[in-house]
Amino acid sequence: MKKARIHRKIIYHVIVTIFGLIMIYPLVWMIMSSFKDTNTIFTTAGQLIPEKFTLDNYINGWKGFAGVSFGTFFKNSLFISVVATVGTVFSSSIVAYGLARCKFKGKRILVVAMLLSMMLPAQVLMIPQYLWYQKLGWVNSYMPLIVPYCFAIQGFFTYLMMNFIQGIPRELDEAAKIDGCSYYGIFGRIIFPLMLPVLITSGIFSFMWRWDDFLSALLYINDSTKYPVSLALKLFSDPGSSSDYGAMFAMATLSVLPIMLIFIFLQKYIVEGISTSGLKG
Amino acid sequence: MKKTKQMSIRKKLNTESAAGIICTMPFIIGFLLFMIVPMGISLYYSFCNYDILSAPKWCGLDNYIKMFTDDPKFWKSIAVTFYFALVSVPLRLIFALIVAMILVKSSKASAFYRAVYYLPSIIGGSVAVAILWKRMFAADGVVNKILSVFGFPADFAWLGNTKTAIWTLIILAVWQFGSSMLIFLSALKQIPTELYEAADVDGANKCNKFFKITLPLLTPTIFFNLVMQMINGFLAFTQCFIITQGKPMDSTLFYTVYTYFQSFKFYNTGYGAALAWIMLLLIGLITLVLFATKKFWVYDEGN
Numbered sequence: 001m002k003k004a005r006i007h008r009k010i011i012y013h014v015i016v017t018i019f020g021l022i023m024i025y026p027l028v029w030m031i032m033s034s035f036k037d038t039n040t041i042f043t044t045a046g047q048l049i050p051e052k053f054t055l056d057n058y059i060n061g062w063k064g065f066a067g068v069s070f071g072t073f074f075k076n077s078l079f080i081s082v083v084a085t086v087g088t089v090f091s092s093s094i095v096a097y098g099l100a101r102c103k104f105k106g107k108r109i110l111v112v113a114m115l116l117s118m119m120l121p122a123q124v125l126m127i128p129q130y131l132w133y134q135k136l137g138w139v140n141s142y143m144p145l146i147v148p149y150c151f152a153i154q155g156f157f158t159y160l161m162m163n164f165i166q167g168i169p170r171e172l173d174e175a176a177k178i179d180g181c182s183y184y185g186i187f188g189r190i191i192f193p194l195m196l197p198v199l200i201t202s203g204i205f206s207f208m209w210r211w212d213d214f215l216s217a218l219l220y221i222n223d224s225t226k227y228p229v230s231l232a233l234k235l236f237s238d239p240g241s242s243s244d245y246g247a248m249f250a251m252a253t254l255s256v257l258p259i260m261l262i263f264i265f266l267q268k269y270i271v272e273g274i275s276t277s278g279l280k281g
Numbered sequence: 282m283k284k285t286k287q288m289s290i291r292k293k294l295n296t297e298s299a300a301g302i303i304c305t306m307p308f309i310i311g312f313l314l315f316m317i318v319p320m321g322i323s324l325y326y327s328f329c330n331y332d333i334l335s336a337p338k339w340c341g342l343d344n345y346i347k348m349f350t351d352d353p354k355f356w357k358s359i360a361v362t363f364y365f366a367l368v369s370v371p372l373r374l375i376f377a378l379i380v381a382m383i384l385v386k387s388s389k390a391s392a393f394y395r396a397v398y399y400l401p402s403i404i405g406g407s408v409a410v411a412i413l414w415k416r417m418f419a420a421d422g423v424v425n426k427i428l429s430v431f432g433f434p435a436d437f438a439w440l441g442n443t444k445t446a447i448w449t450l451i452i453l454a455v456w457q458f459g460s461s462m463l464i465f466l467s468a469l470k471q472i473p474t475e476l477y478e479a480a481d482v483d484g485a486n487k488c489n490k491f492f493k494i495t496l497p498l499l500t501p502t503i504f505f506n507l508v509m510q511m512i513n514g515f516l517a518f519t520q521c522f523i524i525t526q527g528k529p530m531d532s533t534l535f536y537t538v539y540t541y542f543q544s545f546k547f548y549n550t551g552y553g554a555a556l557a558w559i560m561l562l563l564i565g566l567i568t569l570v571l572f573a574t575k576k577f578w579v580y581d582e583g584n
Contacts, residue, residue: 013390016383020397023456027400029423030413046426091307098304102297110305113312119568120316123516123537124561127544127553128323129315134333135322151311158308183300212407214519219545230408234523237412245416252409259404267396270403274460275467 034058034253038246058254061247065236066224070251077228080145081210087150088157088206089199095152096161097187101173118155122215130219144220145213145228149206157202160273164198165191201273204266208259229255323554331551344555355556357531358539359563365447365535366514369454374506377461378499384462385469395466399459410453411523415440418449443532446525450533453520461506468502469495500579508571512564536560 029048033041034057036050044051064070099111133144152158168191176186217231227235233255237248263270293299302309327344329337348355380398384391404410417423418439429435439445472495480490518537521527527534527542540560544553 012383012386013388016390016394019380020394023401024397026410026413026417026456027404029417030409042421045421045423046430091311095305095308098301102301102304104298104301107301107305110308114308117312117316119512119564120561121512121516121564123518123540124557124564125316125319126537127540127550127557128319130544131322131326131333131550131554132315132319148311148315150307151315152308153311153315182295183297183304184295187304208403212404214408214523218522233408233412237415237523248412249416252412255409256404256407259407263396263400263403271395271463274399274463 030249031253034246034249036246038244041245041249057244057246057250060244061236061251061254064232068224068227068232070229070232070254072225073227073229073232074254076226077211077230080142080228081207084146084149084210085203085206087146088152088154089203091150091152092154092157092202093161093192093195093199094187096158096165097191099158100162100165101186101191102183114155114158116155117153118159126215126219133220139220140222140226141220142226145210145216149210154206157206160202161195161198164195168194197269197272200266201269204262204269205273208262211258323557326551327555327558329551331554332548333550334548337551340551344552345559347552348555348559354531354534354539358534358536361447361532361534362515362536365451365454365517366511369451370507370510370514372451372455373458373510374461374503376455377458377506378465378503380458381462381465381469382495385466395463399463402457402459405453405457406519408519408523411520414449414453414520415524440525441529443530446529447533450517450521450524453524454514454517461510464502464506465499468499472498497580504571504575504579508568511567511571515560515564515567 032048032050033045035053035055036044036057037052037054038057038060040051062070064073095114099107099114129144129148130139133139136143138144138147172190172194173186176190181189212230213228214230214234217228218234221227221231224232233248233251236251294303326337328339328341330340330343331337384394384398401410420436420438420441422439424439425433425435425437428437437445439449476494476498477490480494485493516537517535518541521533521535521538522541525533527538536556537560540553540556543549543556
């Protein structure tokens with residue numbers, strides 16, 4: 001009886017491990033290929049471990065293209081992602097506070113609008129927004145990639161934070177009000193600091209989404225010195241601009257590195273974000 | 282005098298309704314400026330002949346009429362998109378549910394397993410994975426190398442065949458089942474163990490327990506996942522745009538990619554705007570249909 005249970009346990013772990021290996025095989029293959037001699041990547045595609053580890057691909061890839069190095073692309077991506085994330089987290093938190101704690105005329109309509117903004121995806125808005133930003137003179141600048149996010153237009157985050165604030169006891173607000181705190185003071189001194197976990201969760205998702213965002217960069221950025229990593233990588237991999245697959249895989253590996261680091265060190269928040277609210281990974 | 286006036290303004294600003302409006306002001310401005318206004322502009326342009334460069338010319342319903350009567354690519358892209366979404370989303374949910382059922386048994390390694398299984402869904406949307414996929418399924422790519430070990434022909438062009446190209450995208454989508462899996466995991470953990478204990482007393486077997494307890498209690502979660510993933514499935518863009526560009530012979534021409542091509546490659550921007558509006562209506566329709574079926578199969582916790 002006991003032996004059978006141990007057997008079952010072993011089979012369970014073996015199956016789960018094998019399937020898990022299949023799951024991450026493509027990624028491991030990419031990372032390993034980036035350390036192979038670029039000419040041998042496809043002749044030795046079936047073999048995972050490189051015969052000789054080389055960093056040449058990273059050195060060659062880092063040079064980038066059209067005279068712009070990947071250092072610039074990474075700097076651009078970091079700038080866009082950080083600014084847009086800070087903007088979205090702050091604006092969403094204050095909007096969430098208004099919706100969760102204050103009664104006012106038109107609040108219902110706003111909640112519906114927020115849910116609508118959750119449902120309205122970027123792909124549907126791609127052309128409308130392009131035409132509008134073109135009128136505003138925002139094409140080929142970072143404005144379309146940053147400014148909208150500073151106005152809490154990602155309903156997901158507002159919704160997440162609203163739920164969180166509703167879980168904070170109202171007695172705290174009342175006590176602060178008696179002590180002479182204004183509605184804004186209550187937000188700044190009490191609610192906002194207590195929101196830290198949900199702010200981190202939102203920040204992580206926002207950063208990952210901005211980092212991976214390809215569509216808006218493709219639409220709005222024409223100048224190679226302004227490319228974020230996602231767009232640069234796509235153009236780098238286009239036939240004609242490079243057939244150096246080693247360099248391509250090296251830069252692809254670097255481009256997912258920030259996400260991987262977040263994944264490794266802040267996993268708790270990601271798991272919580274996905275399982276409590278259905279935020280997409 | 283001045284001071285009291287200042288005081289009264291401050292007082293007015295500190296009422297509950299004023300605070301509510303001021304706090305939500307960023308969203309009010311953002312929603313109008315970045316959603317309503319652009320939607321309005323594009324609605325207007327969808328009734329125009331417009332190519333970005335010259336002034337729009339009103340042409341009434343021409344764009345919409347052309348779409349439905351004189352554009353085989355429009356129908357093709359709708360068929361491709363439906364095929365992709367209707368195959369990849371259920372597959373992804375089934376995988377997510379199976380793996381969640383397996384991983385819900387907690388062991389020392391389960392946190393690690395969980396991480397391995399949902400890593401793909403964290404990075405799957407990136408450009409890096411898209412170009413990796415393209416190389417993996419190339420004629421000289423790793424997929425063929427591995428298949429040749431099992432005796433299959435080693436130089437099949439997965440991306441060059443009208444039957445298989447779409448499947449590379451479906452596999453990529455199914456591969457990212459991790460986030461649905463996490464949602465299922467947390468739903469599974471919320472099912473009260475007393476229910477299973479009671480079923481044990483009644484002598485139910487595993488199969489019975491799954492179909493009578495687990496599955497019905499999961500239906501709200503499945504429904505939520507289904508709606509969100511269907512919408513996302515219909516809007517898939519980046520992976521198709523990078524991996525196949527709609528090729529070969531439009532067999533992977535996603536609706537979003539077609540809209541992009543019309544608007545920004547052929548500069549039929551008015552037509553593209555009309556396509557975007559139809560897409561919005563389609564998504565609304567699908568959501569409505571899904572909600573209409575809800576009462577037939579989703580377990581209502583209220584009753």
